[in-house]
Every structure is written in C-alpha cells, then in structure tokens.
Amino acid sequence: MLETLNNNLQQTVKSGSLQTTALPNREDISLYLISKDYPRGRLPQEEMLAILEKPAYWAFCWASGLVLADSLKRSPNLCAGKSVLDLGAGSGVVAIAAAKAGAARVIACDIDQHALDACRANAELNHVSLEILDDLAKLDQKVDLLIAADVLYDRENLPWLDTLVDYADEILIADSRIRDKSLFDRYDLIDEQQATTVPDLDELKEFGEVSIYYRG
Ligand SMILES: C[S@@+](CC[C@H](N)C(=O)[O-])C[C@H]1O[C@@H](n2cnc3c(N)ncnc32)[C@H](O)[C@@H]1O
Secondary structure, rough: OOHHHHHHOOOOOOOEEEEEEEEOOOOOOOOEEOOOOOOOOOOOHHHHHHHOOOOOOHEOOHHHHHHHHHHHHHHHHHHOOOEEEEEEOOOOOOHHHOOOHOOOOEEEEEOOOHHHHHHHHHHHHHHOOOOOEEOOOHOOOEEEEEEEEHHHHHHHHHHHHHHHHHHEEEEEEEOOOOOHHHHHOOOOEEEEEOOOEOOOOOHHHHHHHEEEEEEE
C-alpha cells in the first residue's frame, strides 16, 4: 500500500517520500504524509510543471482538515450515527475522524485517484472502514451530513455553497481561503481556529485561520 502511495507521489514530487505521521491535535489519527524534509525552494522546471499539473494535495493534512478532525472529536454528536460524506477528502483525514466519532456510514469523495488510494491506505492504517467515491454526482442517495475541508481554493467549487443541499441534509465547511465572508450568508459561523498544515507548507498565517460554517 505504502509503495503504491510513494509511486503516486513521485509522479509529482520526484524526490518526495511519505512517512507515517501522527496528527498534532489528534494523536489517535496517523496518516501517510509527505516527509517534512520534502524538497522546497527552486525546483527543476520539469518538477515544477508536474506539481502544478497534478498537485499531491493528499500528501498533506490541510489546516482546515486538521481543525475539523479536532471539532469532530470534541463534538461527536455532529456525526455519530449519521451517513457522512467527506467531499475533497485528500488524505481522508475528515472521513477517518467522522468514522472514529461513530458515523454509521462514511464516504470519502475525491476527483483525484491518488487521493482515493491515500484514503484507502489511511483508512486501513487507522482501522476504520470508508466507502470511496470518485465523483459527487454519482452519489446514490442523499447523506445526513456532508463535510468539506479546504475545497474552495478552487473557485470553480464556489457554486457548491448553494448546491450541496441537494446532496445532504446538513453541511459543514471548513475554510481558510475565502476572505469575503458574505459568500457564506446562508451558513452559520460555528467556530474559528488557528492551525498549520502538516507538514508545514510555510503558508501565510492567514491561511491557517480556519472558519467552520454549518448549514442545516
Ligand atoms: C486542499 S485538499 C484538502 C484535503 C482534505 N480535505 C484536508 O483538509 O486535508 C483539496 C482536495 O479537494 C479535492 N477536490 C477538488 N475539487 C474537487 C471536486 N470537484 N470533487 C471532489 N474533490 C475535489 C482535491 O483533489 C484535493 O484532494
């Protein structure tokens, strides 16, 4: 499993490798993440293009995912007994946290096949069971709760703020990218926390200011 993930990673970051990493705020969850000495600074052009073309988002646990994993532990009633879909699952951090909080059914959804490989591997690593979905439009029936962490960096996903209600009765979104809070006017702001992506990407501090929005 780890070999497949390393091969996937090296299609993008040639000299990168994964290591099992316990999350700082959730030591009960470990993920296969890029090792913290991953290559930074000026990279050969070929590698830069590969990273831009197919970013290995799944090899990081993003600040928003980290904050949601913490929230689901502190408030397991948010997902206990419910069917939950983690949209833009990446490593699967939120899906795993939902399963650990007692969700009845958890679906990890991502358009990136490498992310889905990571979700499978990380589910096994954490002894939880996840269903895998490669396209939200293929969801067979509405879920109780849809959770999305750090998916609005891609402005093409902004219409989701209105359309996700077609897929779930309740929606939780964690975001640190959108400055215009009025875009969330149909949501309640329920929490704000500071966090750092793991491993640290040396992003601007503002990208660690995570807001959690709820729509029920
Ligand atoms: C920045 S990562 C966040 C991963 C994870 N939620 C976390 O917080 O660590 C964003 C993820 O959203 C996925 N994504 C982007 N657009 C998507 C779409 N239309 N449908 C499903 N997944 C999508 C990307 O492939 C990527 O894995």
